[in-house]
Amino acid sequence: MPFTAPLQPGQGFIQSAHYLPSTVENVLWGRLPCATDTAVLTIDSGDEVTIDTLSHEGVLEDQGRDPVSYFAGHGVGRENVLDDAIALAASGYQRDPKVDGPHVVTGPIRIRGAKPGDLLKMTVLEATPRVPYGVISNRHGRGALPGEFPLVEGSVSIFAAVDDDADGSQVGTLPLVAGGERSVRFPLRPFLGIMGVAVAGSTRPHSVPPGSHGGNIDINLLTEGSSLYLPVQVDGALAYVGDPHFAQGDGEVALTAMEASLRVTVRFEVVPQSEALAAFGALVGPLAETQEFLVPTGMDEDLDEAVRKCVRAAISLLHARYGMDEDLAYAYLSAATDFNISQVVDLISGVHARVRVSDFEGHHG
Template sequence: MLETGTGPIDGAVYVPASARTVRWGRLPCADTPPVAEIPSGGTVTLDTVSHEGILEDQGRDPVAFFGAYGVRPDGVLRDARELAASAVPRDPVRDGPHVVTGPVRVASARPGDVLRVETLSLRRRAPYGIVSTRHGRGALPGEFAAKEPEFTFCRAEDGTGRIAYGAGREARFPLAPFLGLTGVATAGGEPAHSVPPGRHGGNLDIKHLVTGSTLYLPVQVDGAGFYAGDPHYAQGNGEVALTALEAPLRATFRLTVLRDAAAHLLRRPFAETRAHWIPVGLHEDLGEAMRDAVRAALDFLRERHGMDGHAAYAYLSAAADFEVSQVVDRVQGVHCLIRKSDFPS
């Protein structure tokens, strides 16, 4: 267990998850005061809390909820217990479920810049998590629309997730932690809902944003207002049941302001790993999200590599992979994987 303030803290600035530093169900906007400040190129460690186990339809009592699965009271994170018992505002009808840590002000960031978000480390804070299906949502709401939510408890130890089924049997799968929700504050004074992603990033749910990945976000307000939440231990592309394996993480980022010519080509969220560039498409309709991802990939190949449109279109058809990020967040997501090894350095 990684309780508040214990264990490794990899960043120069540390932000625990508390009633002072989190928002619940809404994202930071221009009027949201920062909980910390760092210079461009600085590092920050954020503790994140999973919403699973503390929501109203789970009794808002994580000790009782996880106790039903055999977790001892001292096996439930203290900040999750405190948040569930706190008066942090959340309208369960109007607001999203996510607990969001931040915002962090990056001193020199201005609208028109791009914030480069490098994920330096992601440390699991608990040895278990939850996958949930609820509220008639997910890829098959007509077939899995139970009157009561369904919660699947998963053990998560030694880099492996375990879902028990049948008599003494379990499915095992590799863990690959990432933050489902990373973003920058939106302009104006109205906090955005935490569920749909957008130009601000937010709930992108791109499973490739693991340790060593980089996300680029167009800055919309002075200071950028960076935040993170919706921690996952593993997710399949599509996130079809509604949630991934939801569980708390301690995340460390390097945040750098970019304002050179190349940065100004980044007008939407864009990611990369050691092996791939990852253009992103977003839309309420999955088909339109796919087309948006293709256009984003074409723009990248034309602007970054100087390919003409027909050559870029042919390359994408021959060699790139388009994956469904998620189909459950109101705004659907599709991302494209372009291998870096296919192009001259």
């Protein structure tokens, strides 16, 4: 996962013929696209797009809406602050923190021929860090332990640096004690917290709660090589990406994980309705796919109900894809499938199952 920091707009390696920078004109801040939004790029099914994404950390109002000053306080020079982050913060973009979310999303992208009933398959081909640092925040009383954390009044944002490990890989680092020299090191696994399609109607959804449109699903399996399938809700799909992470544990308990800007390359493919039904059944929400797993999801304000929805989605998937009897699928899931908490901090809790595709390969007598 090598990178040259910073990856400023238009600079460095751009993998695909289509490039979408995160200029003020190409992003939404705090809201997600709806049917009446105008695409900033139109492509064909199968096309790949290299997209710059921006982390909201460092540009938010409670951090001064001045990334140069904010990151200078953590020892980051102006030359290592992204120009597009500075431009967005200074642009006068009208965002109300009381009613809008924090996330910056790049898009929407129209995919020719996509229509309701189809699925949109978004495959992450590249996820390259644009800077060598990130931020982990606890704010709004919305982590897993509201009322207990933060330990002080207001918001707490923890700066996390990127360092080289002994084997040449890159790791995130946090001090064990504030101001101390000893640190904890953890692996980086860059992924997009937000991948989605536009909703029907003329109201842009809040960027925080995920749903059938995808959005802020925060599934950390969606690293390079993984795909997300989403039910198309409007003509052209109007896809978007954002909320870039360098690392996140399942649960994302403090409210955010290691948030930091990425350059990603995504392939967009329309799966026609007939093919989608044969492959997955009638999907009502996001479905992820990695080389090892099919990953159905469940989402609800109540975590227990999110688990139940995920189990139902997994049973339906096994029945549609493999013809498995539903009671046998239920038994299989209990014996062989992990159900993970995607996140518990986004108003709507998320759960995802990891169904091993190798268990269903070939014939087992």
